[in-house]
Amino acid sequence: MKNDTAGIIAPPPLIYAAGLAAGLLSHAALPFHIPSSTLAVALGLCLIGVGILLAVAGFRTMGRAHTNVNPYEPTTALATDGPFRFTRNPLYLSLTLLYGGIALFANLPWAILLLPIVLLIMRRGVIDREERYLEQKFGEDYLRYKRSVRRWL
Template sequence: MSKPDNAGVKIPPPLCFLAFLAVGILLDSAWIDSRLSSNYLTILGGVIAVLSAIYLFVAARKHNTAGSNVEPWKPTTTIISDGAYKYSRNPIYLAMAVLYAGIAIAAGSWLAVILLPFCLVVIRYYVIAREEAYLEDKFGKEYLDYKARVRRWL
């Protein structure tokens, strides 16, 4: 039996971020009380969220232009090492984390902000670890060289 040509990720990363964010917002936020957070937090969080959403879109689009899949449960066809991938091996997860933080700030949910590191631990050990093992196995030295040059997050 041959190994599947994917990282074997069991948790869709956007759903992981969304689950932690939803718990934080539902248990502690201005939004759950049907009101906005302070103007300052709403604007700050909104700007952070919009900028990170743009960065997320650009990083995800890079997969399409490179002819690879963005979904971690589909085969990776190439190592992308330019654009955002020149500075981070995981710019999409980085953008998702910053987007999460922006939404949590805009919602005035300090619980969601506190939960973000726990979400990142899940992403790191249950998503990124599987992806890195898969990429090392599939691309060997090419990926190991890339991994040595570029940090995981920033």
């Protein structure tokens, strides 16, 4: 727990952006298209919209809890209401929805294929570290929350 933070490997938005960039570069090197459809574009836009709404709700909830959103600053309180009642990681879920929505909307199948790798990096390099940090910092309060709310949905 260096400097009272989780010691994550990189900012989560950067991890997702790197995955999209890798998908875009892969697409440029080895073009691979799925026939575009109105349904894929509409689904992509819906995922983007839900991702934005979930992010806003998560940021507001963390603000009301008076805790830091920046993972490089100490967590000062547990946020357990709002979207945190349904998922322990609403901001990461929102990034996943945004990533998927952008990949569908832009017809980037390589980015979709890379999403499991992005999620694995998030799990090992961010979420597992944050969960250990929160267990150490908040003890039984966090463990009780962890038992009652799923990591994703």
